[in-house]
Amino acid sequence: MAEPSSYRPKEIPEEPGVYRFYNGSDKVIYVGKAKNLKNRLTTYFGSNLAQKTYRMVHEAVRVDWTIVGTELEALALEFSWIKQYHPTYNVQFKDDKSYPYLAISMADEFPRIFITRKEKRPGLKYFGPYTNAWALRNTYEVLLKVFPVRSCSAGNFQRAQRTKRQCLLGDIGKCAAPCVGWVTPEEHKEIAVKLDAFMEKGMENLLPTLRAEMATASEKEEFERAARLRDQIESFEKAQRSTQGNLSDDLDGDFISLHEEGLHAAGSIFIVRRGSIKGSRSWIVDQERALEGDDQIGSLFFSIYSQSAPADIPSEIYLNAEPADRIALEEWLTSLRGARVSIKVPQRGEKVELLQTVERNAHYALVQYLSKRATDAAVSGKALLELEEELQLSRTPLRIECYDISNISGTTVVASMVVFEDGLAKKSEYRRFIIDTDTAQDDTRAMHQVITRRMKRLLADRNVNQSEVAETGGKLGKFAYPPQLIVVDGGAPQVAAAQRALDELGITDVALCGLAKRLEEVWMPGDKDPLILPRTSEGMYLLQRIRDEAHRFAITFHRSRRSKVMLESLLDEIPQLGETRRAALLDRFGSVTAMRKATADELASTPGIGATIASIIFTHLQSLSQSGVELAGVDMATGEILDT
Numbered sequence: 001m002a003e004p005s006s007y008r009p010k011e012i013p014e015e016p017g018v019y020r021f022y023n024g025s026d027k028v029i030y031v032g033k034a035k036n037l038k039n040r041l042t043t044y045f046g047s048n049l050a051q052k053t054y055r056m057v058h059e060a061v062r063v064d065w066t067i068v069g070t071e072l073e074a075l076a077l078e079f080s081w082i083k084q085y086h087p088t089y090n091v092q093f094k095d096d097k098s099y100p101y102l103a104i105s106m107a108d109e110f111p112r113i114f115i116t117r118k119e120k121r122p123g124l125k126y127f128g129p130y131t132n133a134w135a136l137r138n139t140y141e142v143l144l145k146v147f148p149v150r151s152c153s154a155g156n157f158q159r160a161q162r163t164k165r166q167c168l169l170g171d172i173g174k175c176a177a178p179c180v181g182w183v184t185p186e187e188h189k190e191i192a193v194k195l196d197a198f199m200e201k202g203m204e205n206l207l208p209t210l211r212a213e214m215a216t217a218s219e220k221e222e223f224e225r226a227a228r229l230r231d232q233i234e235s236f237e238k239a240q241r242s243t244q245g246n247l248s249d250d251l252d253g254d255f256i257s258l259h260e261e262g263l264h265a266a267g268s269i270f271i272v273r274r275g276s277i278k279g280s281r282s283w284i285v286d287q288e289r290a291l292e293g294d295d296q297i298g299s300l301f302f303s304i305y306s307q308s309a310p311a312d313i314p315s316e317i318y319l320n321a322e323p324a325d326r327i328a329l330e331e332w333l334t335s336l337r338g339a340r341v342s343i344k345v346p347q348r349g350e351k352v353e354l355l356q357t358v359e360r361n362a363h364y365a366l367v368q369y370l371s372k373r374a375t376d377a378a379v380s381g382k383a384l385l386e387l388e389e390e391l392q393l394s395r396t397p398l399r400i401e402c403y404d405i406s407n408i409s410g411t412t413v414v415a416s417m418v419v420f421e422d423g424l425a426k427k428s429e430y431r432r433f434i435i436d437t438d439t440a441q442d443d444t445r446a447m448h449q450v451i452t453r454r455m456k457r458l459l460a461d462r463n464v465n466q467s468e469v470a471e472t473g474g475k476l477g478k479f480a481y482p483p484q485l486i487v488v489d490g491g492a493p494q495v496a497a498a499q500r501a502l503d504e505l506g507i508t509d510v511a512l513c514g515l516a517k518r519l520e521e522v523w524m525p526g527d528k529d530p531l532i533l534p535r536t537s538e539g540m541y542l543l544q545r546i547r548d549e550a551h552r553f554a555i556t557f558h559r560s561r562r563s564k565v566m567l568e569s570l571l572d573e574i575p576q577l578g579e580t581r582r583a584a585l586l587d588r589f590g591s592v593t594a595m596r597k598a599t600a601d602e603l604a605s606t607p608g609i610g611a612t613i614a615s616i617i618f619t620h621l622q623s624l625s626q627s628g629v630e631l632a633g634v635d636m637a638t639g640e641i642l643d644t
Contacts, residue, residue, distance in 0.1 A: 019032055083302075255318045315340065455501065
């Protein structure tokens with residue numbers, strides 16, 4: 001890594017411009033723009049740099065710049081260079097999926113309509129993208145009925161021309177069959193032009209025409225044609241109802257929202273024309289190495305509009321947040337469109353509500369991306385290797401066990417154990433522990449107890465099963481498989497308690513670490529200071545997922561245990577209930593919430609509980625509700641567990 005002072009430039013101009021950082025291989029690793037190059041570049045050579053900025057300037061070996069006349073020129077040049085060089089440290093948006101388009105080859109002698117997911121090619125007119133492939137296919141079938149344009153491939157078309165035999169689509173009325181001369185090339189071209197006009201303008205002009213034709217056909221007693229027109233109208237109205245929401249007819253523009261969640265972000269767009277949502281799309285921001293504070297909205301605009309045709313850029317674009325370079329972005333879009341483009345951030349009304357919907361789409365796109373990444377074997381393998389390196393483990397942690405303690409003021413203390421193998425959850429081996437509160441009154445003692453119990457089972461199963469396996473060829477017990485890494489939810493005290501348990505049992509071949517929630521610090525046994533893993537590293541992301549899963553599992557178990565304990569306490573207050581009847585009620589209802597919702601007849605139907613005792617129980621519960629009594633974390637007015 002180079003020392004930034006070795007290439008720090010002098011005499012930097014105080015002009016707007018674009019700068020590039022290069023690494024030792026003379027590859028551009030970052031492109032940026034500035035209103036004042038001197039002020040901006042000076043910040044890269046200071047002492048208090050953010051982590052990724054620090055990494056970038058130390059990887060670089062030189063920097064150069066280009067002076068431009070205006071901030072607009074700087075923005076355009078920055079976008080151009082990002083597209084040309086694909087710099088490692090710039091924000092880059094990735095398509096979250098490949099969306100289908102409807103394409104028409106208007107330049108062909110016999111225009112063709114088809115669905116494609118490939119990159120746009122010259123000579124084709126595209127409509128979309130469409131987020132629902134099934135809906136697009138349904139629309140496609142309806143379009144062929146109304147506009148019977150050729151949809152077959154070039155090979156099939158030429159074969160039909162040679163054999164003078166139309167295909168099935170011609171027979172069923174979904175193609176005008178220009179291949180066999182049913183229509184002339186000019187007539188077929190006219191059908192394609194009408195289809196293009198319909199896709200451009202929508203169905204508001206077409207439906208009245210179809211209704212008039214249907215009425216005329218009925219008057220002439222051409223009932224088959226009238227019925228066919230009726231079916232076409234119904235199909236279009238159905239498609240219109242499914243694609244057009246409760247939006248104003250004059251609503252027009254692109255609605256773009258950016259959703260950020262921790263270290264991840266996604267952007268989505270709704271293309272709205274005359275009150276109809278014509279298409280939507282989402283992008284995932286790739287910010288593994290993107291510098292802190294980089295303009296994500298500007299980068300998203302580049303991803304959306306840099307390849308757009310002027311006609312596809314609307315006059316108004318609505319955002320859910322003010323961009324840093326709004327004026328420059330407006331001028332850049334205006335230059336692309338050839339007409340004025342305004343960027344607005346609405347404050348109220350249906351535009352705000354629509355932007356909220358767009359943001360929800362971005363959120364779900366991000367959730368899907370993170371879920372897919374969590375189950376990606378390559379990503380999991382990278383995360384395990386990072387943990388092995390960062391934690392200085394002797395081997396790759398293919399099996400990781402994580403422990404979490406859950407309690408309220410030292411009562412009803414439980415613990416959870418979750419297992420991840422090869423970076424993926426193995427729920428069949430999750431375990432739950434009820435902590436003996438006589439010997440464990442706090443989290444550290446509870447952690448010591450649960451690790452001791454787990455490791456004793458490991459040693460016992462290993463010793464017992466080795467001889468059995470040798471004799472019978474059976475499998476080892478589930479507790480006989482040792483983890484390569486134990487993760488505890490907590491900081492130095494919890495790690496010390498777990499290490500003490502391992503030392504007392506003489507276990508030295510299992511690595512240990514703790515993950516503290518507050519600052520996501522990784523604590524190793526005996527260390528005075530925590531490790532700070534890169535926030536964007538796959539290893540840190542895996543540790544967080546494992547810790548969060550252990551916490552979820554512990555909380556779920558704790559709530560069920562707490563409810564049962566409180567139900568037992570509640571039943572103890574009724575003298576007519578003996579041990580057998582209490583057990584029957586516990587088996588049937590299991591929680592205070594369920595028992596509070598039960599009627600007197602439902603209580604009476606429990607084995608051993610008759611109408612008289614059921615009435616006593618029901619009256620007792622009602623009296624507690626009316627007095628507003630809260631028992632041990634249960635609101636008797638609602639029966640809900642309180643998280644105090």
